[in-house]
Amino acid sequence: MTTIANDPFALQDPALLRRQPYVDGRWRSGDGAPIAVANPATGASLGEVETLSPAAVIETIDAAERALPAWKALPARERANRLERWHDLILQHADDLARIMTLEQGKPLAEARGEIAYGASFAKWFAGEAVRAYGEIVPTPARDRRVLVLREAVGVCAAITPWNFPSAMIVRKTAPALAAGCTIVLKPAETTPFSALALAELAQRAAIPAGVFNVVLGDPPAIGKAFAAHPAVRKLSFTGSTRTGRLLLAQAAEQVQKVTLELGGNAPFIVFDDADVDAAVEGAIAAKFRNAGQVCVAVNRIFAHESVAARFTERLAARAAALKVGNGLDPDTQVGPLINRAALDRVAGLVDDVKTRGGKIVAGGKPHKLGGLFFEPTVVAGAPTDACIWREEIFGPLVTVTPFRDETEALRLANATEYGLASYFYTRDLGRAFRVAEGLQFGMVGVNVPFVSSECAPFGGVKASGIGREGSRHGIEDYLEIKTVWVGGI
Numbered sequence: 001m002t003t004i005a006n007d008p009f010a011l012q013d014p015a016l017l018r019r020q021p022y023v024d025g026r027w028r029s030g031d032g033a034p035i036a037v038a039n040p041a042t043g044a045s046l047g048e049v050e051t052l053s054p055a056a057v058i059e060t061i062d063a064a065e066r067a068l069p070a071w072k073a074l075p076a077r078e079r080a081n082r083l084e085r086w087h088d089l090i091l092q093h094a095d096d097l098a099r100i101m102t103l104e105q106g107k108p109l110a111e112a113r114g115e116i117a118y119g120a121s122f123a124k125w126f127a128g129e130a131v132r133a134y135g136e137i138v139p140t141p142a143r144d145r146r147v148l149v150l151r152e153a154v155g156v157c158a159a160i161t162p163w164n165f166p167s168a169m170i171v172r173k174t175a176p177a178l179a180a181g182c183t184i185v186l187k188p189a190e191t192t193p194f195s196a197l198a199l200a201e202l203a204q205r206a207a208i209p210a211g212v213f214n215v216v217l218g219d220p221p222a223i224g225k226a227f228a229a230h231p232a233v234r235k236l237s238f239t240g241s242t243r244t245g246r247l248l249l250a251q252a253a254e255q256v257q258k259v260t261l262e263l264g265g266n267a268p269f270i271v272f273d274d275a276d277v278d279a280a281v282e283g284a285i286a287a288k289f290r291n292a293g294q295v296c297v298a299v300n301r302i303f304a305h306e307s308v309a310a311r312f313t314e315r316l317a318a319r320a321a322a323l324k325v326g327n328g329l330d331p332d333t334q335v336g337p338l339i340n341r342a343a344l345d346r347v348a349g350l351v352d353d354v355k356t357r358g359g360k361i362v363a364g365g366k367p368h369k370l371g372g373l374f375f376e377p378t379v380v381a382g383a384p385t386d387a388c389i390w391r392e393e394i395f396g397p398l399v400t401v402t403p404f405r406d407e408t409e410a411l412r413l414a415n416a417t418e419y420g421l422a423s424y425f426y427t428r429d430l431g432r433a434f435r436v437a438e439g440l441q442f443g444m445v446g447v448n449v450p451f452v453s454s455e456c457a458p459f460g461g462v463k464a465s466g467i468g469r470e471g472s473r474h475g476i477e478d479y480l481e482i483k484t485v486w487v488g489g490i
């Protein structure tokens with residue numbers, strides 16, 4: 001296919017680039033203020049997207065409500081077929097989708113491709129769950145009665161997604177909703193709308209009916225309020241900051257909507273004295289610097305046993321310093337830019353804070369010489385316990401290493417946070433693997449492994465990190481309501 005000269009996207013399939021909200025099966029002209037989108041690697045404009053007024057968002061929810069009965073009544077196999085088609089189309093267009101993502105979000109192209117495949121895997125997984133949403137027949141105390149437990153679609157769902165995984169978070173929410181027989185109205189992050197709209201284009205091609213999957217853009221607080229106030233919306237699924245999550249949870253109280261919240265993290269990474277230190281270094285690099293550290297399951301705090309701390313820190317610092325920082329479109333790039341100026345300033349502020357309090361910078365520590373939104377991969381040793389990085393989610397390419405004496409102290413330090421999303425530790429002692437996995441107050445634990453997300457495994461947090469689980473056979477539960485049917489006179 002031809003590409004337009006000077007078109008930064010230069011897609012093989014230019015029709016994937018959409019600039020309008022997707023409402024009731026159509027691309028709808030905006031009636032709100034347009035949003036400008038920029039490439040964080042270069043600052044160059046990627047153009048604008050049109051947005052909707054609150055009234056148009058309400059009309060979108062109305063459309064999702066109208067589409068609900070037919071979609072819910074469609075045999076599960078039919079819904080699954082559409083999800084499988086969506087999965088196949090996403091993979092067929094993976095190169096274009098990855099390019100859109102790198103341009104608007106900044107992550108290295110290889111990571112963007114990985115995210116597209118990861119996101120698509122949820123469409124396939126939940127196509128499988130759609131046809132297995134079994135009910136129950138319960139033994140009852142009376143001979144002439146039966147109790148049936150049905151699992152029904154919750155209804156119209158609303159979803160709000162972040163910019164750090166602009167594609168996968170959308171499929172991870174939309175696929176289980178559609179599998180369950182729900183319809184959905186999605187508001188993606190304003191920074192990364194093109195990835196969301198390209199998924200809508202492919203949903204349309206996958207014959208997902210009008211009104212079943214809708215993408216709205218506009219003023220986030222106004223859209224959040226519209227979601228909370230509309231009586232048809234029975235569920236909200238949100239991935240983002242704990243601050244916004246708290247606000248949305250409070251708003252959901254008004255109509256007692258079900259909620260799934262995937263919020264912030266403050267992941268510990270413990271290296272025990274019996275660990276394979278080289279594997280732990282590689283694990284820490286992967287779990288920290290992927291997506292420039294802008295990941296809710298990214299490592300924030302490393303604790304290394306005092307007998308291995310010096311060796312571990314030295315190797316980690318050397319590996320971090322050698323990471324190639326640059327434009328995500330460059331195939332050598334391992335760490336891309338931060339999403340915007342505020343993110344860069346926040347990371348720089350955290351580094352200044354820990355330095356002032358006596359922490360030692362052992363790698364990086366300042367904005368990268370490339371300028372713009374690039375920051376050096378940074379490792380800090382001996383961060384004092386009053387430093388801000390102990391409490392705050394870092395969301396950038398910065399990590400601290402702190403020595404500990406024994407298992408009890410490691411667990412105490414790791415658990416000393418309001419968050420409880422991901423945690424990691426490295427050990428070769430089987431007994432310790434069980435004790436520590438059980439002692440960590442986190443929704444997910446990686447033992448000798450730096451990744452904790454896959455379509456086959458529950459993903460989610462405890463404490464201030466959220467409510468509910470996504471992925472796995474549990475992921476569809478949040479989109480299903482239980483209905484009990486008593487049958488008498490048998």
Ligand code: ADP
Nearest residue numbers: 160161162188189190220221224239240241244
């Ligand atoms: P971040 O600070 O990393 O952008 P947010 O939690 O603010 O994290 O953003 C995650 C998503 O929540 C984005 O889509 C954003 O537009 C949306 N959002 C932010 N504030 C609100 C709000 N008051 N109501 C509804 N959505 C919001």
